[in-house]
Every structure is written in structure tokens, then in C-alpha cells.
Amino acid sequence: MKKITAIIYKAIEYHFTPYLVFILIISILLFPIVWMFITALKPLSETFIYPPTIIPEKLTFSAFEEVLFKSPIPQNILNSLIITITNVIITTFFAFFVACGISKYRYKGSKNVLFLFLFSRIIPPLALLIPYYILLTSLKLINTLNGLIVINFYICFPLAVWILKSFIDDFPQDLIDAARIDGCSRIGIIFRIMIPLLATSIAATAIIVFLWTWNEFIFAAMFTHTREVQPLTVGIYYFVGDEYVDWPRLSATAIIATIPGIIFLIMAQKYIIKGLIAGAIKK
Amino acid sequence: MKLSESRFGFLLSFPGLLVIILLSFFPTIMLFITSFLRYDNINPITFCAFENYEKMLNDPLFLPSLEKTLVFTFGTTSLTFCVGLILALCLSRITKYSGVFRILMLLPWAVPLVISGFIWKWIFDPVYGVINYLLIKIGLLANPINIFSDPNLAMIGVIVADSWVRIPFMCVILLAGFESIPQDLYEAAKVDGANAFQTFRYISLPLAMPAMATGLMITSMFSFRTIDVICSMTKGGPARATYVIGYFLQDQLYRTLNFGYLSALGIIMLFLQLAIISIFIYYLFKR
Numbered sequence: 001m002k003k004i005t006a007i008i009y010k011a012i013e014y015h016f017t018p019y020l021v022f023i024l025i026i027s028i029l030l031f032p033i034v035w036m037f038i039t040a041l042k043p044l045s046e047t048f049i050y051p052p053t054i055i056p057e058k059l060t061f062s063a064f065e066e067v068l069f070k071s072p073i074p075q076n077i078l079n080s081l082i083i084t085i086t087n088v089i090i091t092t093f094f095a096f097f098v099a100c101g102i103s104k105y106r107y108k109g110s111k112n113v114l115f116l117f118l119f120s121r122i123i124p125p126l127a128l129l130i131p132y133y134i135l136l137t138s139l140k141l142i143n144t145l146n147g148l149i150v151i152n153f154y155i156c157f158p159l160a161v162w163i164l165k166s167f168i169d170d171f172p173q174d175l176i177d178a179a180r181i182d183g184c185s186r187i188g189i190i191f192r193i194m195i196p197l198l199a200t201s202i203a204a205t206a207i208i209v210f211l212w213t214w215n216e217f218i219f220a221a222m223f224t225h226t227r228e229v230q231p232l233t234v235g236i237y238y239f240v241g242d243e244y245v246d247w248p249r250l251s252a253t254a255i256i257a258t259i260p261g262i263i264f265l266i267m268a269q270k271y272i273i274k275g276l277i278a279g280a281i282k283k
Numbered sequence: 284m285k286l287s288e289s290r291f292g293f294l295l296s297f298p299g300l301l302v303i304i305l306l307s308f309f310p311t312i313m314l315f316i317t318s319f320l321r322y323d324n325i326n327p328i329t330f331c332a333f334e335n336y337e338k339m340l341n342d343p344l345f346l347p348s349l350e351k352t353l354v355f356t357f358g359t360t361s362l363t364f365c366v367g368l369i370l371a372l373c374l375s376r377i378t379k380y381s382g383v384f385r386i387l388m389l390l391p392w393a394v395p396l397v398i399s400g401f402i403w404k405w406i407f408d409p410v411y412g413v414i415n416y417l418l419i420k421i422g423l424l425a426n427p428i429n430i431f432s433d434p435n436l437a438m439i440g441v442i443v444a445d446s447w448v449r450i451p452f453m454c455v456i457l458l459a460g461f462e463s464i465p466q467d468l469y470e471a472a473k474v475d476g477a478n479a480f481q482t483f484r485y486i487s488l489p490l491a492m493p494a495m496a497t498g499l500m501i502t503s504m505f506s507f508r509t510i511d512v513i514c515s516m517t518k519g520g521p522a523r524a525t526y527v528i529g530y531f532l533q534d535q536l537y538r539t540l541n542f543g544y545l546s547a548l549g550i551i552m553l554f555l556q557l558a559i560i561s562i563f564i565y566y567l568f569k570r
Contacts (some may be wrong), residue, residue, distance in 0.1 A: 002519060012479040018373035025370060026387050029450065032402045033390060035413060039405065051416050098299035105292025113300055120307035124508035126529045127549035130542050131310035150397050151424050155308040161299065186291055215395035217511045222533055247405055254398045261393025268384050276452060277459045283404050 033258075040064065047247045063248035072227045073253055076235025082145055083231055084213040087152045092206045095160035100190060102161075103168040104176065114165065120273035121158040125151075126218060136223060143225050151223070152213045159212070160205050163279040167201035168194070204275035207264050214260055233258050298335035311553075318550045322543035335547035336446065344523070344531060345548075350553075351438070352507065352527040357504035358442040359449065360499060366446070366451030367498070372483075374454070376459040393452035400515030407431070434524030436531070437517050441525050445512045453498045460494020461487060493567060500563035507556055528552055 010015060039047060040063050042056045067073050070242075102110050132151065133142075141147030171194065179189050195202070217233040224230045227238075236257065239250040265272065286294070321331040339345050377384055394402070396415060406414050409429035418424040432437035435554040464487065472482045510529040513519060519534060526534075532548050535541070 009478040015376075019379075020386060022370065022377060024375035025366065025373075029366075029391055029447065030387065032399075032406060032447065033394070035406060036402050048411060050411060052411055052413050054413075094299045094302060098296040101292040101295030101297075105288050105295065107289035107292040110292060110296070110322055113296060116300070116308075117303060120303055122504070122556060122560050123307065123311060124394065124552055126510070126532060127552040127556070128307075128310045128314060129532055129536060130546045130549055131313040133536065134313070134317070134542065135310065149322070150306070153302075157299070157303060157306070172335040174350075184389055186286075188413065191545070211393070215397075217395065217397040218509070218514070218533060221514065222536065234393050236398065236401070244407075250401060251405075254394075254401060257398055258394050261395075262390065265386055265389050265393055269382070273385075273455050273459075276455055280501055 018123065022212070036251045036254055038193055039154065039247050040249075040250050040255055042184050044248055046248060048244075049180050055058055063252040065251045067249050067256065071249070072238060072283055073232070073235055073256070075227060076232045077256065079145060079229060079235075080214060080231040080233070083148050083152060084210055086149050087213045088206050088210050089150070090158050091156045091209050092164075092202060094196075095157060095164050095205070096202060098161050099164035099168050100194065103165050104171070104173070117161045118156045123161065125155050129219075130146075132219070133223070142223055143229055147223055148216075148220055148229070150230065151219045152216055155216065155219075156209045156212050157281055163205045163208065163275050164201070166278040167198060167275075171198060200271055201275070204268065204271035207268060207272055208279070211261050211264065214257075288306045295431055300396050314549050314553070317542055318546035320543045320546075322546075323539070323541040331543070335544045338544060338569050339551070342344035344526065346347050347523065348526050348528045348531045351523075351525060352555070353530070354438060355442060355445075355525070355527050356503055356507045358438070359445045360503040361441060363446040363449045363506075364495075366450050367457055367500060368495075370450070370454045371461060372487075374458050388454055389451045391447050395450055396445070396448055396509060396511035396517045399448045400441075400512040402439065403447070403512075404431075404516045407440055407529075430523055431517060434522055436523055437524045441512050441516055444516055445506055445509070449502050453502055456490065456494055456498035456501070460491035460498075463494075464490045470540050496563055500560065502569075503559055503563075504556065506560060508552075529556070 002206075005181070038054070038056060041059055041061070042053070043058050043060050046053060046057060067166065086194060098113075102114050103108070136142045136147045139147075141150065175193060175197070177188055179193050184192065215233065216231075220231050220234045226235060227235065232253070236253045239246040239253065318335055319330060319332060321329045374384060374388065391399075394430065406412055407430050409415065409427060409431065412427075415424065415427040419427065428436065430440045431441055431482065468486050468490075469482060477485070508529060510527060510533065513525050513527060513530050514533075517525045519530045528548065529552065532552065534546055535545055535548075539545070
């Protein structure tokens with residue numbers, strides 16, 4: 001018995017073991033994404049045969065073509081982009097100044113303000129479905145892009161403040177003091193020193209907010225009723241029919257919806273990880 | 284005009300503060316108020332004290348949905364934690380090509396949750412699904428299973444689809460925890476002849492505890508509040524097996540338009556969330 005456990009420990013400690021285990025798990029985790037690609041490259045008829053073909057018999061890009069040229073999906077993509085980009089700009093802008101104030105120019109009650117933001121992050125947005133429904137109806141914002149921008153701003157704002165605050169905490173105070181002695185105004189310090197030097201951190205925050213907004217589904221599904229204003233996450237339901245689901249075209253749309261995230265991950269993996277950790281761990 | 288440092292700070296955060304009060308605290312107060320109103324869009328709005336809450340306790344959908352919520356949250360969090368932990372432990376020992384491995388590990392995080400529900404629905408498809416086919420081919424299954432007709436299996440299905448997206452985040456947080464542990468501790472343990480399990484039990488585990496608690500807290504918080512996967516995968520079914528409280532809330536909005544009653548549900552959701560969070564906050568601050 002002791003011999004067996006000794007062998008097990010030796011195996012765990014062997015330097016190649018982590019690679020093996022990791023590759024095994026990751027291939028299971030990546031399989032759904034691969035399967036989505038395979039399905040998108042099949043013609044519709046091939047998804048309804050048994051056994052399923054692992055390699056498409058008829059390789060075709062027609063699903064992508066039809067999604068992009070013969071369906072309302074481009075409109076949904078455009079809506080998603082409008083909502084997301086507007087929200088990223090507003091959220092990052094407001095959050096940066098709040099975080100700046102809390103972190104570098106402490107005032108009476110700044111701790112409480114920070115707590116307020118933490119608390120509003122804890123409130124589940126879904127619990128506020130009814131108040132938001134009443135508010136947006138009375139403001140005539142139901143079924144509009146503006147309404148969705150407001151909701152997404154509310155969802156992302158506390159998180160963005162939290163992430164930026166821990167980034168700005170790490171910003172050296174000496175730089176601010178030195179600029180101050182050289183006669184730079186406070187506003188000047190923010191725009192000429194802090195923003196350029198914190199550019200990567202701000203970009204990381206913006207990317208995380210982008211992906212959060214891009215992926216938001218439930219409020220969009222509840223508060224939009226016409227195709228003209230629905231974002232991509234709701235628009236994908238176009239391929240879900242009563243009789244069957246058009247899996248190749250749905251998969252093609254799913255791939256399109258995943259592309260921004262994948263591009264950002266490959267481009268800025270290090271900064272996204274930093275941002276996620278900054279948002280999670282309180283300093 | 285000369286502003287003091289602290290005044291300037293307040294001025295900087297004032298617009299944001301105003302916005303968050305307007306968008307977050309005002310609706311929360313509204314939620315409290317409407318939960319005490321008879322507000323069903325049929326009769327005129329009147330005050331009704333705890334009538335909505337009483338009705339909720341008598342609702343045959345309410346208590347089961349609470350149970351489903353806890354099963355879903357607990358299931359997702361534990362599955363995410365187990366897989367995330369193994370991946371993080373592997374990654375912390377991987378030195379070659381670690382950048383590539385990290386990107387591969389993060390990929391599911393980029394998939395929107397609704398879409399994760401669709402992908403897994405397709406993979407688990409009872410007739411044309413690839414999982415059934417593979418399991419039968421390996422010999423683990425004799426006949427294809429239909430997870431969308433079995434209540435327990437359906438719950439497992441949504442838990443898998445939900446954790447799939449959350450594993451990368453958990454892994455990132457745990458990895459940060461492991462990497463903050465000084466390397467010489469491991470070397471000292473090696474010199475003392477500790478085996479892999481002992482090193483993990485007496486060094487990695489206690490020192491990465493705060494990171495683990497944080498990861499668990501955030502994962503449980505988000506799996507409690509998001510129902511995207513359930514929307515695209517099971518729609519609360521079969522036989523309300525995946526009818527969690529959040530799904531209850533959004534499902535009933537257009538069916539009943541009973542705002543008072545649904546606000547009371549929202550309040551319950553809010554307090555449940557606070558309860559789950561405070562367990563972790565208590566643990567993190569106790570240290």
C-alpha cells in the first residue's frame with residue numbers, strides 16, 4: 001500500500017505531469033468551441049443525421065454567408081456595437097474620475113463612497129427587474145437602445161470603479177507630488193500624467209466592460225421586443241424555430257458573438273488578467 | 284478659487300456618486316416600496332403590508348424555486364472550483380509555453396453565457412448530440428440519454444454549461460493566489476522531505492486561502508444571479524426542474540404583470556444574495 005502511494009506522489013511530482021493533466025482537461029473544455037466551429041461548417045441537412053459526423057462531409061461556408069447577408073443578424077451586431085461602445089466610453093469616463101477621487105484625493109466619507117459602490121455591486125441586477133421596468137416604461141425607454149445603455153451602465157459601473165481604484169492605488173504618489181511642485185494644476189495632473197501613464201490599466205478596464213456589455217442578455221431579452229433594437233445575444237434566437245433549431249447558422253452567429261472576446265484575449269491577455277484580479281481582490 | 288485637496292476629490296467623484304445613487308439605490312428603495320403595495324396592473328395601487336410576502340409563502344412555485352437556486356449555485360460553484368483548482372495547480376507548475384496555455388484556458392470566458400447554453404444544448408441533444416454518440420461508442424452508455432427529460436440530469440446539464448464559462452475566472456484568481464506564495468517555502472519543504480500532498484496541504488492551501496475564498500465568493504455571487512444559461516438551455520424545465528428564483532422572476536413578469544408580488548420576490552433575491560456574500564465577507568475579514 002505504501003509503495004503505491006509513494007508511486008502516486010512520484011507521478012504527481014514528475015515535471016511532465018502538469019502538462020499532461022492540463023492538456024487533458026483543456027481539450028475537454030475547448031471541445032464545445034471546436035464543436036461549434038465544426039457545426040458552423042456543415043450544411044443544415046448534415047446536422048440531422050446519426051451518427052454525427054466529426055469531420056464535415058460537405059465543408060461549406062454557406063452558414064456564415066447566410067448569417068451575414070440573408071438574415072437580420074448584421075442589424076443585431078450593429079445594435080450590440082452601439083450599446084457596447086457607448087457604454088464603454090461613459091462607464092470608463094465616469095469610473096476613472098470616481099476612482100481618482102477615492103484613491104488619490106481622499107475626502108471625508110470617501111471610504112463610505114467606496115462601500116456604496118461595493119454594495120451596489122452586490123445587489124443582483126435581476127432583483128431590480130421590476131423597478132427598472134417601471135422606470136424605463138415611464139421614461140419611454142423600453143425597447144430603445146438608450147434604455148439598454150442605461151441598464152448596462154448600471155451593471156458595469158461599480159465594477160469599473162472597483163478595478164480602476166485598485167489600479168490607481170498602485171500609481172506612485174511621488175509623481176503627482178513632483179508635478180504639483182513643478183506647477184501643474186490638479187486637472188493637468190490627471191490629463192497629462194495619470195491618464196497617459198495609466199493607459200494600459202484604463203484599456204484593461206474598458207475591455208472588461210466591453211465584454212460584460214457585449215455578453216449581457218437578460219435585460220436585453222426583457223426590455224426589447226423588435227429586431228431593430230435587439231443586440232446580438234437576443235438576435236441569435238432568430239435561428240431557434242418551433243420545429244427545429246438551425247444549428248449551423250446558430251453556431252456561425254455564436255462564433256461571430258465570441259470573436260471580440262477571443263481577439264481581446266489574444267491581444268491583451270496579461271492586462272485582462274490583471275484587471276480581473278484587481279476587480280476581485282480588495283486591497 | 285482655491286480648492287482643498289479633499290474638496291477636489293469629492294468634486295471628482297460627485298458625478299459618479301450621483302449616477303450610482305440614481306441608478307442603483309433609487310431602484311432598490313423603489314423595490315422595497317412596491318413590495319408592500321398591491322400593484323398588479325388590474326386594481327388601483329394600494330398599500331397592503333405583507334400580503335405579497337404571505338402570498339409568496341403559499342405559492343407552490345416559490346419554495347421549490349428556492350431549493351433549485353441553492354442547488355444550482357452550490358453545484359456551479361463547486362464544479363467551477365474543483366476544475367479551476369486542478370487547472371491552476373497545473374498552470375503554476377507549467378513553465379514552457381505558459382502564455383499559450385493561459386490563453387487556451389481563458390477562451391471559454393470569452394463565450395457569452397447565453398451562447399454557452401446553446402452550445403451545450405446542441406452537444407447534449409438527445410438524438411443528434413455528440414456526447415451521446417461518443418459515450419455509446421466508448422461503451423459507457425448502452426442507450427442514448429435525454430438530459431432534457433430527466434429533472435436531475437437537466438440540473439446537471441445547466442450546471443455544466445454555467446461552470447464552463449466561469450472556470451477561467453476561478454483559475455485566474457486561484458493562480459494569482461498560488462503565485463503570491465514565496466518560492467523558498469516550497470524549496471524548504473522539499474529539503475525537509477515533504478511529499479506533493481503535504482506541500483499542498485500545509486503550504487499552498489493555507490496561504491492561498493484568501494484567494495480561494497474570493498474566487499468562491501465571486502463565482503457563487505454570479506451563478507446565483509445569472510440565468511442566461513437556463514434561458515437558452517432548458518427554459519426552467521423539465522417540470523420546473525431548473526426553475527431558479529431569477530428565472531421565476533423574469534418568467535412571471537410578462538405573464539402576470541403583478542409588480543407588487545414580483546417585487547417581493549426581488550427583495551427575497553436581494554437578501555439571499557446578501558446572506559451568501561456575508562458568509563464569505565465574515566470569513567475574509569475575520570482573518
